[in-house]
Amino acid sequence: MFKTRKLWSTCLIAATLPCSALALTPRESDATQAAAIHTLPEFVEFLKLPNVMHKSTADMRKNADWVEAAFKRHGFEARQLPDGETPMVFAQAPGASPKRKTVLFYAHMDGQAVFPKDWDQADPFQPVLKQKGIDGKLAPIPIEKITKGGAVDPEWRLFARSAADDKAPIMMLMAAMDALKAQGKTAGINIKIIIDSHEEGGPPTLKDVVQNNLELLKADAVVMLDGPMHPSNKPTLVFGHRGGMGFDLTVFAGNNDAHSGHFGNFLPDPSFALAHLLSTMRDMDGRVLIPGFYDGVDMSPAMKKILAAVPDDEAAIRARIGIARNEKVGDNYQEAMNYPTFNITSMVSGQPGSRRSVIPAFATASVSSRTVPGTPPGRQIALVRKWVEAQGYHLVESEPTDDERGKFPLIAAIRGGGGMPALMTPLDAAVGKWAAAAFADVFGQDPIRIPIMGGGVPTRPLADGLKVPILLIPLVNADNNQHAANENLRLGNYKTGVESLYALFVAKFTN
């Protein structure tokens, strides 16, 4: 172990933690380091498997086969759970005991769509390793530095789709098991794992898979390994997440794209109409102007205090995402996450790039509205529909008829609107205490507690199906560009992630 330990020092890896705070024994620390380094070549191979669900179910089956085989290699019992063309994967540590609590860990192997031209590398499925140069900029270094063993700098980053979201935790689970075996230890919990294939795309099928495997998946708590850590990179426990609903808002104008010369100033312009409608919905500070939209948000003094305790560096967040001024929904970043959102994920009219001289027939904004426990999706979409109608629009369910076009000056459609409710587990639930104790033990400090994180994860099928508390434990760096171009994992997070899971595996879970 000596070699490994020298190459990847625990103090370096923890990065933001004082070296002396680490409470794993030296041998344990060696074991987790070794497991992390030894699994990196496999992780690189895993990232080479394209995993865009709605692009290729065949691709996803290859991921499932790989994941099942990998769990088996690392000492788990594993099998695929039928899910149409794209199975999920179930794994469990052998030797479960009724005397121990059972924790079901969740992660997903599918990733968001990729647009290679937006990436700094040719192929988002050919992982690229990068290191900061003396100019402070990340530049590629040979991938062999992690696939052939050798020193690993915690500040190196591995760029690929799903490097962070969410293949990293899958590989970390396997590495943590390697460390457990290397230590000859018995886990303090019964370990079950489910790997989703439909988190980012395709029709969500987790609900059916859970219902069809209730006994298999039965657990005392669920730990979801998804989403980024607090930007401070300090150990983070998240007790809930926003829900969400999405819809397309389309404003109709003429019955066809029409020549902008012969009809300009006569035919209404749908892009401008959409712009006017959108600008009635939100102000320039990001505050939604639709009446009732924020009703039910918990901004009690107690909640405000909890949110204020999270050590956010907002100036750093602004610098990282490249803005001089943030939106003003809530008094700080955590409050912002505890309000429902109203964002446009894409907008289109005409044929961008075509340079056709036309007034398009319609313009569409695809809206993503994240919800919080007090603002259920069904109520929110109803408020939006009512507001659009109050602006004078006649709402249609499909392409307007000639009669409708001749009758209504303003015509719009709102399509979609279904969504997942938000979730929040009480901050004093047993699963939270178990995880906090494990983290305090390994990192020597209490983890950050976040009541609701901004993004959504598919907790509902697990919460409804298994009826147990759910805790979210994010392990990857906050600046991972998840869902976007240049997604990346900071390798220091890979190592602390393995340590965190090892600590959870060995910690005793009591009521």
Add this chain to the structure above:
Amino acid sequence: MFKTRKLWSTCLIAATLPCSALALTPRESDATQAAAIHTLPEFVEFLKLPNVMHKSTADMRKNADWVEAAFKRHGFEARQLPDGETPMVFAQAPGASPKRKTVLFYAHMDGQAVFPKDWDQADPFQPVLKQKGIDGKLAPIPIEKITKGGAVDPEWRLFARSAADDKAPIMMLMAAMDALKAQGKTAGINIKIIIDSHEEGGPPTLKDVVQNNLELLKADAVVMLDGPMHPSNKPTLVFGHRGGMGFDLTVFAGNNDAHSGHFGNFLPDPSFALAHLLSTMRDMDGRVLIPGFYDGVDMSPAMKKILAAVPDDEAAIRARIGIARNEKVGDNYQEAMNYPTFNITSMVSGQPGSRRSVIPAFATASVSSRTVPGTPPGRQIALVRKWVEAQGYHLVESEPTDDERGKFPLIAAIRGGGGMPALMTPLDAAVGKWAAAAFADVFGQDPIRIPIMGGGVPTRPLADGLKVPILLIPLVNADNNQHAANENLRLGNYKTGVESLYALFVAKFTN
């Protein structure tokens, strides 16, 4: 000629004109009918040649070869004028005389981009013939009805890219020459023709071609055969057209597309910012709110009177384009055409259709602003830039730097802005009198006079190069869907177009 005459009666073809009004002699009328029918098979072949300039220069060369050969078949002298990879075509009637005035006819053989999925036919370059059924709806009938001879109903429509804009006038010129030859007549003018290859796409090259061929193209007037007739389908003379400028307005937000969950309510949303900015620029009636934008528009009592004299059926226009209420720029359709426009030809943020849950990094509106003689493009773009700055935006010329992102809360870019000035030939110019007399002779009524039409045509290279008056004579139906899906030519217009050109060929042109 009897068969032809029976099959396609002049009265039927003129459609909107009283049968008795036609002043061509019976023999002349037979000749133009025959020429129209005989050239339809060639026209169908012509339309099968893809002609999207910026898609394939090889395609455009095939069009040039076809057009040159066709002019020769129909008795013209013809040759190609070098123009990079895609030559233009020049043709002239043999036997020019210095005693006659010379008229240079202009048309273009290239077409706008096509998006086949928006069309009702599989391929915009496989012409489809349609007839109205008893339900009033157009339905396909065999194309052989016009490619193998036989009766031609003037209400039939031929659907294909460039069926109207602008291959139809090219074929009509050839048919009119056939009629002239069939009558053994001498033209009243020297006929020259130039066929542009870069009107709809690619860098405009007409200026260079004109400058390189000044002697060859020398003429006393230019007649441009482009654009649609007045919606009444009555003979129309157009004395000018709007100019135009185009630019892309981009609003920047974060330095990357970012997760809408983790940053929603904190990271500014560029689509909403763009919507707010756009809604400061134009009201819901289409009136531009940028100060000075309409300065210089001629809405004198005299001009208003001329514009009011154009017999527009605005209710019919609204019904045709499928709107209950038109924009309110100007008191009527013609006034609307005599104001500068401000339309969005396309708008985009994010990756439409991808369903990625991100807040995009930027949003862009591609603006087309048509100008009139009093509102030069250079002044207009300066007003737009000033307005955007007045809304608090820092304007950049390229992707904002990190420094700029950290310093300016609102950042935008305006790219493009070059454009073609508008044109207006005096309503009492000799070329207008010649054409009006020819039309009065053949149609028995004065043509409609339109001072400025809404669309632009590339008159500037001809006006600047040849320094002669330019008259626009549109020949195709107003409802031809030009530039858009389902472009079509009403075959009655094909016939009256041939008659119109025949009348112009034989009419005497004096100062």
